[in-house]
Amino acid sequence: MIMKARVFVTLKPGVLDPQGRAIHHALEGLGFDGIEGVRAGKLIELELADTVSDGDIEAMCRKLLANVVIENFAIERLSTGSGQS
Amino acid sequence: MNAAVIVFPGSNCDRDLAVAIRTVSGRAPRMVWHGDTDLPAGLDLIAIPGGFSYGDYLRSGAMAARSRIMRAVVEAADKGVPVLGVCNGFQILTEAGLLPGALMRNAGLSFVCKTVGLRVENSRSIFTSAYGAGAEITLPVAHHDGNYQADAATLERIEGEGRVAMRYTGQVNGSANAIAGLLNAKGNVLGMMPHPERAVETAHGNQDGRRLFEGFLSLVD
Numbered sequence: 001m002i003m004k005a006r007v008f009v010t011l012k013p014g015v016l017d018p019q020g021r022a023i024h025h026a027l028e029g030l031g032f033d034g035i036e037g038v039r040a041g042k043l044i045e046l047e048l049a050d051t052v053s054d055g056d057i058e059a060m061c062r063k064l065l066a067n068v069v070i071e072n073f074a075i076e077r078l079s080t081g082s083g084q085s
Numbered sequence: 086m087n088a089a090v091i092v093f094p095g096s097n098c099d100r101d102l103a104v105a106i107r108t109v110s111g112r113a114p115r116m117v118w119h120g121d122t123d124l125p126a127g128l129d130l131i132a133i134p135g136g137f138s139y140g141d142y143l144r145s146g147a148m149a150a151r152s153r154i155m156r157a158v159v160e161a162a163d164k165g166v167p168v169l170g171v172c173n174g175f176q177i178l179t180e181a182g183l184l185p186g187a188l189m190r191n192a193g194l195s196f197v198c199k200t201v202g203l204r205v206e207n208s209r210s211i212f213t214s215a216y217g218a219g220a221e222i223t224l225p226v227a228h229h230d231g232n233y234q235a236d237a238a239t240l241e242r243i244e245g246e247g248r249v250a251m252r253y254t255g256q257v258n259g260s261a262n263a264i265a266g267l268l269n270a271k272g273n274v275l276g277m278m279p280h281p282e283r284a285v286e287t288a289h290g291n292q293d294g295r296r297l298f299e300g301f302l303s304l305v306d
Contacts, residue, residue, distance in 0.1 A: 015189075018192055
């Protein structure tokens with residue numbers, strides 16, 4: 001069985017996000033109004049054997065996927081499918 | 086001086102660093118590949134070069150910090166072996182946990198490639214002993230992710246402990262407290278964004294970087 005998980009890596013609140021700010025300005029430049037703020041992050045998709053525990057994924061985040069000095073992470077497990085992923 | 090330069094896929098200042106070390110010390114450093122498990126015995130200096138290790142994938146320095154040789158580097162650093170990380174090397178040292186904080190995208194989002202003014206804040210370290218306290222020097226920088234950030238408590242601690250080795254004298258990349266170079270608590274690890282190895286020879290037009298290597302050499306030889 002193959003399982004999927006998504007890891008969302010985002011900058012911690014308060015950490016300056018120059019990329020998000022540039023996107024914000026660019027959207028406004030295109031004429032979009034009402035944008036209160038933009039924060040850019042990363043989405044990492046993992047395909048995992050069903051033996052991989054939530055704790056394992058969290059360890060992956062702490063050890064590599066996120067830099068916990070500046071980033072938060074959130075893990076979303078997707079529905080398990082058959083091995084034909 | 087018995088030195089080693091660590092080479093990662095994507096390092097591009099490894100040779101410059103090796104030439105600088107050889108020019109100043111008269112002895113070529115050993116080039117150590119990232120996939121190696123062990124460092125040569127009896128090292129006086131481990132140098133981690135600039136570049137774009139592993140294509141800066143995930144975060145600058147993130148992959149290199151988890152490479153096999155870095156386990157040996159962390160172990161050596163813990164035992165007190167001097168470690169100098171320049172540019173990508175600084176990013177790798179923070180990712181490896183040898184230095185606190187993180188190096189983020191430059192505040193202006195642009196790659197910054199120019200010669201910048203620096204003030205040497207701590208001239209008592211093994212790396213900065215050739216400069217007088219408060220000395221103003223110039224060194225080249227060339228980076229996209231040099232914006233040093235750490236939480237307020239960490240900044241207060243490193244400032245209080247005199248661990249800021251050097252500071253930019255002008256606005257360069259948005260670094261907290263204009264930090265350009267940072268020491269670990271024991272003082273045997275220095276990470277810096279400016280490139281001392283690019284200011285060694287007369288032809289470089291600036292020899293301020295040479296003094297870093299000379300000062301270090303005078304203490305270890």
